[in-house]
Every structure is written in C-alpha cells, then in structure tokens.
Amino acid sequence: MDCKPRRLRYHAPMNEGAKNERVRLSAEDWEDGALALIAEQGVGALAVEALARRLGVTKGSFYWHFRTREALLQAALERWEEYGEREVLAEIERIPDPRKRFPELFRRVAHEVQPHRVYAALLKALDHPQVVPVMGRVSQRRIDFLTRMYAEAGLEPVSALHRARLTYAAYVGFLQLNFTLGLPRISHEEFDAYVEHMIATLTP
Amino acid sequence: MDCKPRRLRYHAPMNEGAKNERVRLSAEDWEDGALALIAEQGVGALAVEALARRLGVTKGSFYWHFRTREALLQAALERWEEYGEREVLAEIERIPDPRKRFPELFRRVAHEVQPHRVYAALLKALDHPQVVPVMGRVSQRRIDFLTRMYAEAGLEPVSALHRARLTYAAYVGFLQLNFTLGLPRISHEEFDAYVEHMIATLTP
C-alpha cells in the first residue's frame, strides 16, 4: 500500500560490499526469512503474504519458488534441522575427562540465545503435524548424545538413559518456562547460579 | 449436513437418571466442551462452529452465551485454573516427614493422566496471548509450592528455589517430550524406573 517495494540493484557484483540491496530472491532466502519469522512470531505467523511483504516482494514471487505454504515450512524445518547443533556437541565430545564435559556443555548451551529462539518457537508449535517429526528426530539425537556422555562418565546404561532424559526434559522445560512464559524475569546472576545448581545436581 | 441435531428431551426431570440426553446448554456446558476439545486437539482447534457441531447445536446458540470466541476461551481457561490442582498439593503437605513428600508427590503426579492432557495442550499453545498469563500464574504457584517443600526438607532458600525450578522444568519438559512428541513410546516399567530415578536424583 504505502511501502512500495524499493528495488535497488539486481545481483550486486561480487567485488561490491554486499549491502544486502538485492531484491531478487532465491528459495534459500525464503527459507531463511521463514525461520526468522518463526523465531520472532511463531509458526502460526508464517503466512506467505506476510513473509512476502517482509521480504519486499509479493506472493507472485513466492509461488515461483514453492508449490505451497506447506512446502516452504517443510523446507525451512529441514534447513533448520540440517544446520542445527553439530558444532557444540562435537566440541564437547573432544574434552577428555568425561565428568568435565557436563559443566562445559551446560554453561555453553545456557549462554547462547539466538539458536534457542527457533527451538522455543517450534516447541510452542507442537500441534502442527509438520514440526512433530523434526522435533522428534532432533530430541532423539540429543538424548542419545547425553546418554553416551553419561555412560562414559560412569553411569550404568539404564541410569545413563534416565539421566539423559531428565537432563533434556529440564532443558526443554526451562525454555518453555523462561522464553515463552516470562517467568519472573530472572536476573543474570540468578540465572548463572541456577545453571551452577543444575550442574551440581545433574552431573554424576 | 447429514447429522441433524437429535434433540431428545429438554430439562430432564431430576429424579430421572441423567443419561446426558438434554440438548439445552448452559455456559458451563460450553466451557467444559471447550476444555475437552482443547485437550484433544489443542487450542487452535477451538472454533465455535466446530464446537457447536460437537455439542449437537449450531452457533446460533453459542452467541447467546458468549459475546465472542475469545470470551469462551477466557472463561474455559479460568475454569481450568480454578478447578486445577488444589487437592494433590494439599494432601502432600499433610505428610509429616518433609523428605518423604517428594517420592509421594512424584509418583502421584506421574500416574494421573487425564488432567495433564489440558496442561500439555496449553503448553503447546503458548503463542496465544490469552493462555500465557494463566500458565504463568499456575506455574508460579506450583514452583512456590515446590520451593517451600524443598526448604522444609532442609535446603537453604536459594538452593530450594533453584531445585524447585529444576524440578518443575523437568516436569514440563517431560510432558512436552512424551505427550505431544511421542518419544519412543516408553514402556510402563521403564516409565516407573524413570520416575524412581528422578526421585533419587531430585530429593535432597
């Protein structure tokens, strides 16, 4: 209406400093945009016309790249699943002393914020049939990882599995309680203390 | 269309065995129906025409009882908040030995299923602005309760608060992971073992 799409340059030359001025989009651009929108406003807010406005085009563009809105969600979710985690877990595994891994892992996850935004949003969208399998796979992988860590730290197999589930449940629950519910706006020091408490009671 | 509303009797006499044949509805009936629908299909599925079909009437009835769909949701949520918990927590508090309370509490909550359905559904609907305050209040109350229990069991105030948060987070996360995500369909014995593990690592 009032915000006529300002197109600035097409396919900016490589040597030019990329001041993200292009307006000609690829499928990946749409997927990234979708993930950003999901992180900010939840899966329910992922509408093609809204996303198009956000990207400065109209949906005429969208339907060139994707057959349907569902296809976009699918692609975005797969993209997220692909590029998630990996690094952190790999680095943790590289620590020799198994019992030293948990403090490091907990502190690590506790202090990165951005990646959790999407995860929290997806947690709130577990009604949606498309996100369930993705979250299922991701959770399973992470629990498997934790189980292995606990086993290597000396817990017998069954205990290791239970402890892993407990740990991961605590993680998920924490996200729910603090990200989406804003439970009493915990302070920074208090949060650190909480993490340390968690480390103390959860490492074998 | 094909399911013409079968009306059976109006205001069945008191002495008659209540075989829920009435079709004349009250606001409470709508609220209960809403909660049932939420438990089964989530908050997003709460649509007035759908609910009306479910109750065997049309929405013409609905708008006599409620001004808007939003009002129904609000009423249903308040009703749920009102009639929730209470009993369990009170009974737990009656156990003299503080450290014996946790096993009882955990086993207790672990084995009731139905009340968790609504809670799990609400957890998935934390996008919705109307459910956030309700969940906030409920969670806060429960965490307060846990904090008191832990304090009475000998933890110093700060530790008690942290332990309470951890416990409640584990609870919430467990609901997410198992109810809505159907993580690998845990068996009955395994579940009991998990609960016992939780008791062991979480009671001071």
Add this chain to the structure above:
DNA sequence: GGATAACCATACGCAGGCGTATTGACGGGC
C-alpha cells in the same frame, strides 16, 4: 541484440471462520 529463462506484480477465485440479524420454539411465572 534478440530469445529464453528466471523472477515478480496484479487481479482474481475460493474456502473457512467470526460475528450479526432475524425468526422460531419451548417453558415457567403471573
């Protein structure tokens, strides 16, 4: 420097869901 492919705008159709208006049927109090 045209032709072709990639990308986008505009206009439209269509379905679902909310809310309103109007009318109808039943029932209890006077």
Add this chain to the structure above:
DNA sequence: GCCCGTCAATACGCCTGCGTATGGTTATCC
C-alpha cells in the same frame, strides 16, 4: 392461558489467507 425470558436455527456479510492465471520485467546466453 398468556407472556416473556431462554435457548436455538438459518441466513447473511465480512475478512483473512491460500492458491491460480496471466502478463510484465530483468538477466543471461548465444
């Protein structure tokens, strides 16, 4: 026995959001 309050059916308008059709614009390839 009538009347009014309560509950319900039907029909309608509206808005949102998806998907389609069609044609226009830009980039690339020869």
